[in-house]
Each structure stands twice: as C-alpha cells, then as structure tokens.
Amino acid sequence: MTGNRIKKINMRDEDDVTPLHYAARYDHLEVVKVLIENGANVNCIDDELLTPLHYAARYKRDRHKKGTPGSTEEPPANGRPLRSISTDLADPVVDYLVQSSANINQFDKYGLTPLHYACMRGNEMALRQLLTYPELNIEAVDKQGMTALHMAATHNHTEEAGYLIQAKAMLRVKDNEDLTPLHCACYEGNIEVVKLLFKEAAQRDGWVTIQNMVADRDIDQNTCLHLAVLNGHYDVMKLCVEKKADVNTPAIKYMHPLHLAAKAGDLNCVRLLVKHKARIDSLNEDMATPLHIAAANDHLDVVEYLVKKKAPLDKKDKDNYTPLLMAAYTGRAEIVNLLLKKGADRSALDKNDKSALYLAAEEDQTEALKVMLSYNEMKKMLEVGDRYDNHPLHIAAQEGYLGCVKILLENGASMESKNEEEQTPIHLAAKHGRTNVVKEFVKRKKNSVNEEDENSETPLHLAAINGHKKVVQVLLQFGADVAARNSLLWTPLDCAAEKGHIKIVRILLDADAPVDPMDKTSTTPLHLAAKNGHENVVTYLLEHHAEISKRDSDGNNCLDLAIDNNKVGVAMAILDSAKWEDAMRNDTIDVATEVAEQVFLKCMTANQKNPEHVDYKVVFNYEYLDDTYTDWSERGSSDSGSVSTYNDDFTLSKRAIAYTKDSTEFKKNHPLMIMVTSSRENLLAHPLVSALLRHKWSSFGRAFYYINFLIYAIFLVFLTGYMLTTMPPHKYYVSLGVSSSNVSETEVCKMASDSPQINQDLFAKIGKFVIIVLSVWNLIKEVMQMYQARLNYLAVENLTEWLTYISALLLVIDPYSCQRDSGYRFNWQWSLGAMSIFLGWVILVLFLQKFPRFGIYVVMFKDILNTFIQFFLVFVLFIVAFGFGFYSLLQNQDPFATPWESLIKTTVMMIGEYDYADVFYSDSDDFKDHHPVMTFLMFIVFMIVMSIIIMNLLVGLAVDDIKAVQEKAALRRMAMQVDLALDVEKVVPDFIRKRVVVKCEKIAPNRSTMNPFLRFKAAEAGDLTSESISKALDPDLDDIKRVIGTQDDMQKELVKVKTHIKEMRAQNSRVEGMLMALLNEQNIEFDAEDFLDNLEG
DSSP, X not given: XXXXXXXXXXXXXXXXXXXXXXXXXXXXXXXXXXXXXXXXXXXXXXXXXXXXXXXXXXSOOOSOOOOOTTOOOOXXXXXXXXXXXXXXXXXXXXXXXXXXXOOTTOOOTTSOOHHHHHHHXXXXXXXXXXXXXXXXXXXXXXXXXXXXXXXXXXXXXXXHHHHHHHTTOXXXXXXXXXXXXXXHHHHHTOHHHHHHHHHHXXXXXXXXXXXXXXHOXXXXXXXXXXXHHHTTOHHHHHHHHHTTOOTTOOOGGGOOHHHHXXXXXXXXXXHHHHHTTOOTTOOOTTSOOHHHHHHHTTOHHHHHHHHHTTOOTTOOOTTOOOHHHHHHHHTOHHHHHHHHHTTOOTTOOOTTOOOHHHHHHHTTOHHHHHHHHTSHHHHGGGGOXXXXXXXXXXHHHHHTOXXXXXXXXXXXXXXXXXXTTOOOHHHHHHHTTOHHHHHHHHHXXXXXXXXXXXTOOOHHHHHHHTTOHHHHHHHHHXXXXXXXXXXXXXXHHHHHHHHTOHHHHHHHHHTTOOSSOOOTXXXXXXXXXXXXXXXXXXXXXXXXXXXXXXXXXXXXXXXXHHHHTTOHHHHHHHHTSTTHHHHHTTOOSOSOHHHHHHHHHHTEEEOSSOTTSTTOOEEEEOTTTSOSSOOOOOTTOOOSOOOOSBOTTSBBOTTOOOSOSOHHHHHHHSHHHHHHHTTOHHHHTSHHHHHHHHHHIIIIIHHHHHHHHHHHHHHHHHHHHHHHHSOOHHHHHHHHTOOTTXXXXXXXXXXXXXXXXXXXXXXXXXXXXXXXXXXXXXXXXXXXXHHHHGGGGOOHHHHHHHHHHHHHHHHHOOSSTHHHHHOOOOHHHHHHHHHHHHHHHXXXXXXXXXXXXXXXXXXXXXXXXXXXXXXXXXXXXXXHHHHHHHHHHHTTSGGGSSHHHHHHHHHHHTTTOOOHHXXXXXXXXXGOOSOHHHHHHHHHHHIIIIIIIIHHHHHHHHHHHHHHHHHTHHHHHHHHHHHHHHHHHHHSXXXXXXXXXXXXXXXXXXXXXXXXXXXXXXXXXXXXXXXXXXXXHOTTHHHHHHHHHHHHHHHHHHHXXXXXXXXXXXXXXXXXXXXHHHHHHTTOOOOHHHHHHHHHO
C-alpha cells in the first residue's frame, strides 16, 4: 500500500477529525473495518485528543441490549463478567477497535478515557463491551480526579453504575475535591444510584462501610447529607438519615444541615432533621441559628415551625443581630409580624446600636416599617439612635428614602432630633443631596431651613459644600439665610467657592449673597477659590465685583494664594481681570512662566499705529519688574490699598525707600536675577526685560561702567609701564659692578642713589603717584562694597582685586630714601610687582566678561578651569606616580636629581618635551641610564597614559564644557547682561539711583537718527525692534502667519485641481461624443435618465 493512499485515508477535515472517527461515531462497523484494513490509524486523535474509541463510547447505539445488571450470570474470579462470543457482542465497533490495538485507556485533553464517556453519556452497550477487557483500568481518573463511577453517579445513569459496581469499582474513591460517588449522587438527587451504592456497600463490608460512606466529607467538609439538603433532595436526605447520617455534623463555616435546610426553605427537610434530633439552636460561623437564616431568606413557614419548636427568639449572632433585626434588615414584613407576635425583643440593638426600626429605615424596607410601627411599643424606638446618635429618621433622610421618611413622620418621628454632631435629619438630607426629602421637611416645618449643627452650619452650608444645586435652590426658595455664618464665619458662598462648585456660586450670588464676606482670618470666597485652583469660580466672582486687593491675615491677596499654591490657571484669570494691578501690589514676578508672560504683556501698551509705522510707540511699565523701591505695604495688614512710590510723571517719589540696603541681597532677589537663576530664557528675551536693561544701561550703567573701566585701565597702563621701565634688582648689581653675594640690597640701593649714571625713568616716577592714588581709590571702593555685601563679599574675584591693589602699593612705595632717585626695588617688592601685573591683567579679563560679546569665551575658560580642578586630584596622582618612578631610575641626571625636580620634569614631559636622546643616549658616564629596560618600559607607559590618554581626556572634557556653554549661549549672554546691569546698579549710590528709576517709559522703536554717536549709543545699549515688540504683544501672530501661508498653498493647489477638472470635463465630452456616434451608427437607443439614476444609486 502506497504512502499516499495511507495519507488520504488518515486525512482530516476542518475539525481535525479523520474518517475513522466518523465511522466509529455513527457505528459503521464495515466502514471501520475497511479503513483499518487499508491503513487507518486506530489511535489517531482530534484537536481534543479524542480517539475513534472515544467516539464509539461517547455516542449511544440504538440497538437491542444484551443482558441486564441484574443478570444471574456469575462473574469470573477477577470480578469481570464473561466475554460473549463474537456473534453476541454488546458493541462490535468497540470490540473491533480494541482488537485492532486501540488504546482502551487513552486520555483526552481533559483526562477522560472511553470508559468515562460511556458512563457520562449512558452508553450501556459500549460500557458492557469495555468491561469485558482485562486491560481496562476501571479506576482511571480524569484531571478532576473523577472515576467512571463518579460520572455515572453524577449523570444519573443507574444501569451503568450497576455494571461498574458489579465489576468491583471502588465505592469510596475521592476526586480532587474529595467527592465520592455517593456525594455526587446525593448532590444531583439521583436516589436510585444512592440506593445502589448503599446496597453494594452492605453486601461488601456491611454496616461499617455504610457508616464510613455517610461520614465521608468533601473539601468543604460536606457530608452526603449536607449536599442532599443543600439542593432540597428530600428522598435522598431521608435515605441518608435512615442510614444514620449525623444530622448535627457541621460543614465549612460551621453550617449544619439544619442551617442549609432553613436557607433552602424546604419545610419537609427541616421537619425531618428536627425529627431526627437536629439541634434547633445550632450556631454557624457567624453565630447565627437556623431561625436567623430562615428569617433572612423570607421562609415564613420554616420560621413558624422553628418558633413552634422553641427556637430561641432573641439569640444574637456575631453582629448582635437577632432574628427580628435580621428580618427587619431584609424587609421580611410577615416574619417581622410573626416574631413580634411571638414576643421577640423589640428593643434589641445590633453591634452599632441600630434598632429594628433603624435597620428597616436604612434599607428602605417600608412594609417592615409599617408592620413594626403598628405596635405601640415599637414607636418608642423612633427616638433610639445608633452609636452616633442617628435616629431612624436621620438615616432615612440621609439615604433619600422618601417613603420611609413619610412613614416615620406620620408615626411621630421628630424632625428636631439631633445626632452627636447636633445635626437634624434635614442636615443629613441636604448634605447628601436628597432634594425630595428636603422638600418634605421644609413643607412640614419651614423654619427647619436655618437649623444649626455643632459647627453652626445650616443645611444650606452643607448643600453648598457638597455641590447639591437643587437642594440649594429648594432651601433658598423656602427662606434659607444666604448670609448665615458657621463657626469659621464662613457663609454658604465661602463653602461653595472653597470646593469649586460654580453652579452653587451662581445661585447664591443671584440670591444676593454677600460677595466679599470675611472670616476669622480675613479670608474671602475669592481667596478660597484662588487657593484651591478653581479658575471658573474666581472669574465669576471677579465679574461680580469681588475685591481683588483684599488680603487675609497673613497679608496674601488672591494672586499671592494662587501663586503660592501653584495654581497657574487661577493666576492667569486674575491677571486677565480689569483690576489686575491691584492684585500685583502684593507680589513680584517670581511666578510660573505663563503667569510672568501674562504680567509682562500687561506691562506693555502700544498705540494704535501699525508696528511698522514710524510713529509706532510702546509704553513699558517697569513697576513690577524693577521692584527695589516698590511699596508692597506692610504684610499682615488688611488694608486693601497701598501708597504709590511714584509721582504722576512716573518718576520715583522722594519718600521711596529701598526694601534692603544689602547690595548682594538686592541683586539676588531682583526679578531679573531670579529669571537668570531659574533659567527662564524666554522671559529674559522678552521686550520688557530688554527695555528695562536698556533703560538701566542708558541711564547710569554705561557711565558708571565705563568710568570704572577707564579708571582701572589707567591704573593697569601705569602699573604695566612702571614694571616695564623700571630695572629689575639684579641689573643694578651689573650696572654697579658688584656681586649680590658680597653686597646687601640696602647697600646697593645707596650706591645706586649716589651713582650719577643711574636714574629712574620719568614715566616710572610719574606712574608711581598715579598707581598710589588709583590703588587707594580702588581699595576704598572695595571697602564700600564689603560694607554693602558683608559676608557675601567673600569671593575669589574680590580677593584677587585686594591682592592686586595692595601688591601694587607695596611695589611703588619707597621704604628707604635711596629708592626715590634710583628707583631701586627690593627683591620682595619686585616679586609683588610681578604678581600685581599678572593679577591686574587677569582682572581685565574679568572686566571683559561683563560684555556678552566677549564674556562667553571667559565663561568657557572658567568652566574648563573648574572641570580641571575637579580632575586635578587624579591628574596629580599620575604625576606623582611617574615622577617618583623616574626619580628612582634617573636621579643621576640633573632633571631628575631631586623628587621635586623629577615631578616638574614629568609634568613638562606631558606636553611632548621628552629629551629622549639625553635621557637614554647620554655621552657622559655620569648621566648614563643604569636601568635601561625598566626605564624604557616606564617611558612607554608614560607616553600612552599621560601623553595620549590623560591629554585626550582633558581635551574631551574641555570640548564637553564648551559644547554645554554653546548650547546655553543665548541664556548665558542674557544672564551676563543682567549681571552687568545689576552689578553696576548695586554700587551706584542710592541718591543717584533714585533719580533714574522710573515706573514707565515710552519707546518709539522705529525712530532713527543720522547722528553716528547717537546711533552707536543706541546699538551699544541694545536693539529693541518693533517686530519683537509686536510679537510679544500678539503671541499668536506667528500662528496666524503660518495659517495664512498654509491657506495660500492650498489656494494654489485648488487652482491646479480646477485646471485638471476642466481638462477631464473636456476629455469626457469628447468621449461622450464618440460614444453617441457609435450608438447612432448601431441604431441603439440610450435612456440617459435611467443611466443617471443607476449612477446615483
């Protein structure tokens, strides 16, 4: 037989099923034979791992059954019935498959064997046939641990169960949940299977086995009796009881059979259990009796029977619920009535001190309420509260149960009763938005709208706090006091504003609520809304003329509170209001970027001219940006205004006082410096900032800076000239022909003074006095700065200036008279002069740092220097390592003679000055390398590590620093401008500064002049273009331009499309003409209207 033929015979369909599966399923024996004889795989599986034998066992046969379970035929010794002859097979298909080597114990994906399926589907013939094979595993279990007997018991196949029992299947085998076949039969109510199991147990081991069977428990500790009771199978339950099943055995959660029967509500089961001595007062895990459970599940007949059998009426469960409380809670009106008639305790309370009336009201059980209130003694419970002193009317009002509220009121419940928070029922109804209940209360008692709780809050306060609009409207309609104050002196408007309930705010203001009431801390509704970020409420209050400048007891107005709590949207809303300047009286520009930009926009006012017009002018308001003299008024005052520090002409008033005399604090806290430290690049680039910097520079910055720079330049020129025109000390020795080892410096000085050939240069003589005067002047300036800055004065730059000026003074002064004519400088003076001239030029570099054009490079140098200092420790360690190494090997050579010289030489070698030939190939024996191998190796390592790795590392670090500076070049430049302006301003005397500080300045950016000096001044002060100003005034201008550009592009594209459409129409017309000609030529009639209709369809 060819492989291709076998492959076709075993071919599968879309369900992964082979022909042999179908033949076995439909009992086609001949087809099964043909397929197997022609190579069909007898153990092939489908997608659920089912074999043909599974299919044969799974589907019933409509055939005459051979034999019965009650046959008198005796089984053989192994317990299995004798196999019939081939002509008397129960299931020939099953037999043929097994004879063809089908795996009789094959598992499918669920662990089921053919035997499981035969018992599950009630396939008696397949089962009988399977039981004839000795290799059959009758105790095979599936993935749930169930045997074939479990299947037969579960699916109520009595005959199949009989065959299994006859084949000696285990009776007490357990599945994964510890269920036995008896459990399964009892759970499903299969009485015949139960009887069969008990009969077989009696025959096998007698009464002991039966007792074990009824005592077996599943994973939930259920016995067969529990399962029968649970599903209400009375006959099964009765049989189990007759077999002495324990009626008082608890299952999981201590549920006794009587509990389960009471829950199911089967009175016959309850009677049977009680008759067989079931404990009527048994307790489950919740300490509930069967009476509790029957009452909760509305089984009136069971309750009546249990009460008749003396079940405890007032037994409490773990929550202190009695059967009466349970019935009231679940709304079992008839049971409540029965229990009350039988004398149940009317005053019973649960663990939360809730009465039966309270529980019924809490769950909206109106019928139960009516029944209970029909008893006069129960009406006394209307005024009994829970642990929080809430009465039944409180809870019904809180939950909005209008029906319960009406019933309680009609039966005498008091509307004035208060809980432990002094709240009446209307308070709770208002708090939880129960509009209809509130209406009911105010209709019955109108003055209840102004009842107060322990916090002096009325129902209107609570409704406003919780945002219940309809309740607020009802309360106002019935006369609620819109200006009522609570213990914090808050009105309902305060409460609504604090929570951000804009609809409530509108309703209250429409009802003439005061818009600016002040509480104990002078806080208004506007303050509360701003603090909590309720932008819409703030806007609405401002529209209704809320006072924007009012301040609380801490001196904060609404804008301060919004900024302090990072509520940007609220701050923007305040700044958009008409009285924004009143809010700004109390704060600086140290706010979020969006808010600051809005403030800047408010501080710029342009005329109505086109931005490109020559008369285009803009007024800049510097009051909030340059706040040194701004009077914020005394913090903590409740005054709403403040006296202006500016005159009517916008100049500074004589009464104005700077907020600090500390120049360093002035610079640190200035809004411009705050922008720098906060990296607010977009703010620093704003035209308002540019205009202020330009004003400061033009007013006093330029003059003071250049005068200071000129003075220093003169000092440096004369210091440098003095050092260049004065002979160094050693040249005096040469000129006098004496030796420094034999003649002292004092003697040389006197000799030079007496020598007619030696005279000090005229420039040096004049320069000496200039240097003294300017050094003293600069030192006085430094002392003044020290006085202003105090401890903040301590900086490297200031120390450098002190060293420069002091060393310059010590250089030029003449301690001895002999120095006046000769100009001789002692060695210590000359050393100080060298230091002074070096530091002097370094300070000039620091001067240039103030200019943005040059300063950026100075910043790069400082950053690189700072990085090198951080790396210096690692660098020095490598120098020490190689320096001491070379000293050890080459100390016979002069460059490495001492440890110090060796370190210096090693450092010099880093830049490439190796002196390789002198080190390794010296001609002198005294300088010969005595350790050439080690020296060479160390030299190679030195070149790799120090000359390549370390130097490249330093270069890389420098490149990174330069890149970082370049990335923030714009910010650094603007920071330098600010730094220069404020540095100049802080050294300017106060009386001069006052004269140039202005509140507003008008600038015409398009005005130009032909005077080159004035043009240079304007360019040097900073360019301020009309384009940048108009862009700041209209931030959306760029977006509009982009939209216009996009529209232009779209317009061009539309023109192209229209052109193409015209061309297509013309082409279509030509095609249509040709088609019509063809139709006419062929005498074909064409209905254009139908064609158009079809197109439209």
